[in-house]
């Protein structure tokens with residue numbers, strides 16, 4: 001297993017390299033630049049800006065410079081400064097020497113902020129939202145799917161699957177405002193917009209205090225974001241459990257005289273969860289990266305806004321940073337799924 | 352010897368897209384204590400459905416046992432409550448299935464699955480059940496039994512898995528073991544080993560056996576009595592020696608002729624029964640074997656024969672006496 005994980009991490013670097021080249025090439029191929037405005041800036045200012053951010057260099061040089069800043073640890077006797085050009089994600093002091101790693105550069109459009117600032121302040125919020133949405137998806141989707149399968153072709157099945165179809169067909173942009181209107185505006189139970197968690201975060205992304213001030217903001221958005229995924233999980237769980245129930249080993253379990261309850265919990269469930277687990281990786285990544293509309297609807301200061309506006313603004317460092325981050329996310333989410341997979345199914349061994 | 356199990360008039364149907372499938376059409380037989388009954392017939396003739404109906408293991412829908420009774424220890428298996436039959440399954444009547452590859456749960460250890468019947472029926476702790484499981488594994492000839500408890504099914508070969516299956520079926524010392532083609536999925540040499548194993552266990556433990564197969568050759572050395580099934584009916588039944596000495600139904604004759612024989616000197620071609628197995632979408636009002644029967648006469652097309660005695664303990668459902676070729 002250890003060797004397998006190591007192999008996957010090497011694979012992560014290969015993917016990061018390929019994606020970074022493609023992204024870098026594409027974003028520079030698109031016409032326009034970060035400092036283009038309706039009213040053109042004076043030529044000298046333009047040249048100065050381009051020089052300051054090295055945009056006047058050949059693309060290969062720019063790419064090399066970027067990768068060097070991000071990938072290669074820097075050793076220095078100088079303590080980290082507050083300069084926008086010298087902001088590293090990791091700063092470790094060993095004796096008199098500072099090891100600094102991962103400088104994703106300054107943001108061009110949000111002046112006075114670096115990409116690392118966005119990672120530190122906005123990313124945790126999107127992760128919290130995504131994680132809770134995944135939790136909502138599981139908590140609603142699994143029981144609904146199991147119930148529908150066990151009561152196949154009964155009112156429970158039809159009702160559950162109707163809820164599932166409702167879940168996939170109603171987008172966040174419709175469901176969000178409806179929730180806000182009912183619980184935020186009419187009943188005044190929950191604040192309609194905002195987010196309660198503030199830095200510093202535990203482990204870099206978990207809220208430090210889980211009190212009502214956190215939860216009152218964190219009920220509606222995860223439901224709005226997670227409902228669609230819960231529908232997918234419900235349908236998959238139902239289909240998978242229905243198939244498992246027809247397997248020979250379920251008949252064997254019944255022939256041994258097991259209670260129906262044990263036949264389901266001990267023999268059917270674990271097997272039927274295997275296909276569900278495979279989609280959790282991509283699903284989690286999609287939830288964390290697909291928070292834009294939810295964040296907009298509920299006024300949540302997450303990553304989504306930066307990711308989307310960075311592209312129209314040609315904010316090159318933010319585009320690169322967020323995309324590379326999402327790649328790391330996707331690969332790690334899938335790795336976790338693979339490990340879970342091996343735990344669920346003893347036939348799968350990675351070494 | 353007393354009857355342990357009496358099945359009478361068993362009828363099971365499946366509702367399918369093509370129509371109502373009459374899988375079992377009024378099957379009756381009995382099983383004595385310690386006796387081995389063979390049920391023989393080609394694929395799809397209703398052997399599995401017959402025994403699964405008895406234990407109420409038919410998936411429903413689409414299947415339904417529409418008539419009949421199966422009396423075990425004075426009680427009808429088909430009428431008792433779900434809880435009552437559950438206490439009989441695996442404890443007093445247990446089953447070994449055809450495919451040892453798919454009949455084990457792939458995600459649970461062999462020990463866990465093997466110990467389960469004891470846990471359920473005898474209320475043993477997992478540790479006590481494991482001790483007994485090791486004994487059973489040794490009994491069916493699994494080397495290093497204790498270590499292998501923690502292995503998963505995919506770590507065993509097909510033959511080994513079928514041995515474990517047998518151990519699992521016998522772990523609660525049942526009165527009746529139902530073996531549904533337990534050797535069909537295995538290599539020939541392994542088949543013989545499994546048959547020998549069951550014979551040995553039967554002599555040691557004394558349970559009655561219902562052994563389902565489509566291979567009359569296997570049955571010869573194993574069963575006391577044989578029922579031959581065709582199209583959802585039992586069409587001939589006799590003690591095993593009598594059946595081989597005086598096969599009477601044309602279908603049984605065909606089955607026996609299609610066996611390769613070691614004592615054959617002239618290398619004649621193996622016989623095979625012409626035609627296709629019957630479609631079960633209707634209950635025929637003629638003999639279901641008539642379309643494939645070389646002896647069929649006019650009467651066979653108008654009335655479905657029922658079992659009549661033709662010798663001591665020998666019954667057959669046929670209008671024609673194949674020895675003379677004339678109607679009885």
Ligand SMILES: Nc1ncnc2c1ncn2[C@@H]1O[C@H](COP(=O)(O)OP(=O)(O)OP(=O)(O)O)[C@@H](O)[C@H]1O
Pocket residue numbers: 365366367372374392393394395396397398399400401410413414532565631
């Ligand atoms: N779940 C089911 N749904 C529909 N029809 C079924 C089902 N199970 C069995 N049948 C039908 O019942 C008939 C008898 O099947 P059964 O499994 O008893 O045959 P068998 O004699 O055991 O054959 P084999 O040697 O292939 O195991 C078959 O024609 C089959 O089409």
Ligand SMILES: [Mg+2]
Pocket residue numbers: 398399400531532
């Ligand atoms: Mg069968």
